[in-house]
């Protein structure tokens with residue numbers, strides 16, 4: 645039998661470049677929520693992929709940005725914590741648009757870590773011209789000595805096998821850290837609150853989503869019935885936001901909780917009874933105690 649190999653890999657990059665999407669695509673399963681809004685991921689999320697004798701342990705991280713709230717400071721700290729101690733980093737960027745100063749700031753931090761870094765240029769399905777992609781690759785390569793550069797599309801799946809091949813080649817001899825069938829080590833309550841938050845992010849207008857947190861107050865399985873009962877509280881920062889989340893005659897909240905319930909039923913392969921309430925906690929993103937109580941530090 646061949647020796648087992650593992651690699652711990654941090655997935656880093658600016659907000660909204662597709663870090664969580666690419667993790668889900670590589671795993672073939674959703675472990676990290678995705679939305680069209682920047683700063684969707686708020687804390688470190690582990691995704692595990694075992695193929696044959698190789699186990700890759702990924703950490704999805706929040707997008708690297710200049711923090712404007714205490715929550716943002718916690719998010720940026722989570723990136724630093726993820727980078728230190730891993731075997732390698734997967735630096736993700738988009739194929740469209742200019743290289744931003746925050747891309748270079750993050751690469752400078754990676755330089756200090758002295759670990760191999762793979763550059764994945766995502767969203768190639770949006771790039772009309774090959775020259776544009778090539779010039780981006782050469783600009784990045786002039787700035788940083790990457791272990792490999794792989795153009796990908798997390799949406800279409802292009803380049804994912806090649807990227808996985810490069811990542812697997814970084815694994816070093818070691819026993820596995822997780823069971824071979826493990827996908828994530830997140831507790832169920834965290835997965836549930838994130839799924840509800842994803843539905844909120846996708847449904848609400850621009851003003852509300854960043855001030856939302858979801859807390860699971862009850863999670864229980866009915867004996868011999870294949871039913872899970874869940875009670876969740878959605879926290880927002882203003883009473884006007886509460887009205888928006890609930891909607892006319894409660895319709896918006898109903899739509900959101902139905903979407904979340906359906907996905908949870910698919911995920912857990914059982915019936916789900918989901919009740920959601922909405923509460924206001926003013927300016928919670930600037931109170932470390934509340935951030936802590938939501939498990940976001």
Ligand SMILES: Nc1nc2c(ncn2[C@@H]2O[C@H](COP(=O)(O)OP(=O)(O)OP(=O)(O)O)[C@@H](O)[C@H]2O)c(=O)[nH]1
Pocket residue numbers: 657658659660661662663664665666677678679680681682683684685686705706707708766767768769770796797798799800
């Ligand atoms: N066209 C296209 N869109 C993509 C691709 N990958 C991701 N997206 C979209 O980009 C948006 C952001 O994706 P996420 O995976 O949430 O990005 P992220 O980097 O995790 O974002 P944060 O958690 O906010 O840092 C979503 O609307 C995705 O559907 C891709 O390959 N092509």
Ligand SMILES: [Mg+2]
Pocket residue numbers: 663664665676677678684685704705706707
């Ligand atoms: Mg994300």
